[in-house]
Amino acid sequence: MEKLNLNPNLYSADDFYSELLAIHESRSKEESDTINARLILILANHIGDHDVLKQALQLASETTS
Amino acid sequence: MSSQRIYEQPLYPYQRNRDQDRKSPNRHPVVIVGAGPVGLTAAIDLALQGIHCVVVDDNDSVSWGSRAICFAKRSLEIMERLGCGERLLQKGVTWNLGKVLFDQRLIYQFNLLPEAHHKYPAFINIQQYWVECYLVERCQELSEWIELRGRNQVQRLEQFNDHVLLRLKTPDGEYTLEADWVIACDGANSTVRDQLKQDFVGRIFEDNFLIADVVMDAEFPTERRFWFNPPFNRGQSALLHKQPDNVWRIDLQLGWEIDKEQEKQPERVIPRLQAMLGDEINFELEWVSIYTFRCCRMEKFRHGRILFAGDSAHQVSPFGARGANSGMQDVDNLCWKLKLVLDQQAPESLLDSYDNERIQAAEENIQHSSRSTDFITPKSEISRIFRDAVLNLAEHQPFARPLVNSGRLSQPCSYLNSPINTDDVDDDLPSGVCPGSPLRDAPTGDGWLCEQAGGSFQLLCFDQADKEIHSETRKVEHLSLNTKKDSSGELAQRYLGKQKEGYYLIRPDQHIAARWTKYDPAMIHQALQRASGQTASVQWRN
Known part of the structure; x- marks a missing residue:
């Protein structure tokens, strides 16, 4: 089973983070929700591996960690 | 009328x-x-x-x-x-053609039977x-x-x-x-x-659907059309489907908080349908009903x-x-x-395999139908956001199309874990027709496999090497099939793959009970016993 990579893997983390915020800039809550949903679907398809996605879903839903 | x-x-x-x-x-x-x-x-x-x-x-x-x-x-x-x-x-x-529309845009269409060479169409x-x-x-x-x-x-x-x-x-x-x-x-x-x-x-879905059959002479093509959030039924879904005798099925989602009796009245129904079909279309109502549904067993x-x-x-x-x-x-x-x-x-315990096999089928159907319903009628804000995101992406991005769910259309259940199957001894034969699967139709040269198979236990002998094998194992009818007679090559493709010969024991309901690449009367006899529930040590696997 492919393991979800939880080690740092972003080449330039700060750039990505600011780009992530930039696509939400001056958007309404509704627009932002839509963008986030699209982003999740696009990334999930890119990952493809069902085992990896299940681990990601599990981790994301553990809201306390 | x-x-x-x-x-x-x-x-x-x-x-x-x-x-x-x-x-x-x-x-x-x-x-x-x-x-x-x-x-x-x-x-x-x-x-x-x-x-x-x-x-x-x-x-x-x-x-x-x-x-x-x-x-x-x-x-x-x-x-x-x-x-x-x-x-x-x-x-x-x-x-065969299904179209999915979102608002007024065609976002996706699918063909139900890309695979030719079956006697009967998908639907x-x-x-x-x-x-x-x-x-x-x-x-x-x-x-x-x-x-x-x-x-x-x-x-x-x-x-x-x-x-x-x-x-x-x-x-x-x-x-x-x-x-x-x-x-x-x-x-x-x-x-x-x-x-x-x-x-x-089971689960009750809090939604009402208006179902109407109308008689009309309309030039709409023979296809299934499904709308998400159309202009004529905002925030809801709609379906249009053709039946014989110029009867058309229309399904309109109405939501939960409605007066069912009132919504069934022609003076409420007709304007709804006119808005959908257009002012120039003349139609007559044949049948109207309002339904809610459950998924249970x-x-x-x-x-x-x-x-x-x-x-x-x-x-x-x-x-x-x-x-x-x-x-x-x-x-x-x-x-x-x-x-x-x-x-x-x-x-009598053979009847428990009915329970086992058809509960598996019911579970499959309930799962598919619940998932379709969750997609068609999102019940929370976030599920609607995801649903709409899928629909919007699907218009231009092929990756999102498999996520669009306007109903996963009925497929027969393969009883893969049924206790009356005999497991394959090797994996030489095509996986699409493994034990538990329903027969896959194919041309036989002089007709169709589905016309000849079923009604009793049968041994389908594909390209058997020895012509005399018929004399043995008379408890089961032998049906000899020569794949060379089928010019499409599908019969060989579907049942033999790379093998030169193949033997399939099928049940009276055309499901495959066992199969081999060699003719062996003892194995056939054993599989037949098992398929008719006579193996004492049958362990029920649920």
Whole structure:
């Protein structure tokens, strides 16, 4: 089973983070929700591996960690 | 339409029967409760195997209104075996193309049968009343075996060790009869199920749908159209589907907080439909109903000598056409087993494999239909956001299209874990027809495989090397198939793959029980024993 990579893997983390915020800039809550949903679907398809996605879903839903 | 419609005529009017005048109750091998598509299919299947049955129904005509309209390839193959397939195909509307629209945009379309070389198409549309009508006529042809008793309503039912006692109400009063076995095909509100005090649990979906069949001369093409959030039904969904005789099925989602009685009135319905179809279209209402639905099933489909099939055993949302289709597959699975048990060629425990296999099928259907419903009618803000994101992406991004779910259309269940399968000894034969799978149709050179297979246990011998093998293992009919006669090459492709010869033991319901690349009478005998429930050490795997 492919393991979800939880080690740092972003080449330039700060750039990505600011780009992530930039696509939400001056958007309404509704627009932002839509963008986030699209982003999740696009990334999930890119990952493809069902085992990896299940681990990601599990981790994301553990809201306390 | 001025003439009397087929569902307004009594097709099997009440007639006094001999059992009503008897002092002690008459015993029948099988009594079927309910003369809908499932009960009638069961009666024909049993009759063709030489079993007498009595079908009782509280009505005397076919169902009112179109109801189920999509009949899947697998159902048509069952009907072929029972002698009604071609008639349904001729009358029905064949469609393969499905279109999905979001607001006013076409975002996706799919073709249901990309795979050619099957006798029957993926689906036909035909009103349930025509299906029932043809089945009633077939029952009447088989009247030596089938007694159809209209306006015989089950009042009470009691189960004993070796029979079931039924109390029936007729226009002439009540009478009692006995049955070795009862098949309860009496629908979602099953009286038999109530009599047994059995639960029917599952999930209720808080939504209402307006279902309307209209008669119109419209130039719409023969395809299934499904709308999410169309301008004529904002925030809801809609479906348009063609049936024979210029009848069109329209389904409009209405939401939860509505007045059902009011919404059913023509003065409410007609403007809704006009908005959908356009002002220039003239139409006439044939049937209107409002429905809500549940996805649920009984915990067990076999209760001693009473076997539940169709909606009485399980209910799904209509998305995916899994109601009538799965009911027909239930009795397809059940009848040959009942025949073996009645003939004392199999232990009664073989009937537990009906429970096992068809519960697996019901679970599959419930899962698919619940998921479709969750997509079509999002019940939270976030589920609507995801749903709309999928639909918007699907228009231009192929990756999102498999996520669009306007109903995953009925596919037959493969009983992969069934205890009566014999596992493959190696993996040399194609995986699409592994033990448990339904037969895959293919051309045989002089017809179709689905025309020749089924009705009894058979050994399909593909390109057998030794022509004399027929003399052995006579307990099972041998059907010799030469793949070279099929110019399409599909028969070899589907059943042999890279192998030179292949042997498939198929059950009377055309499901594959076992298969080999070499002819071995001992193995065939063993698999046959297992498939008919005679292996003592059968471990039930759920």
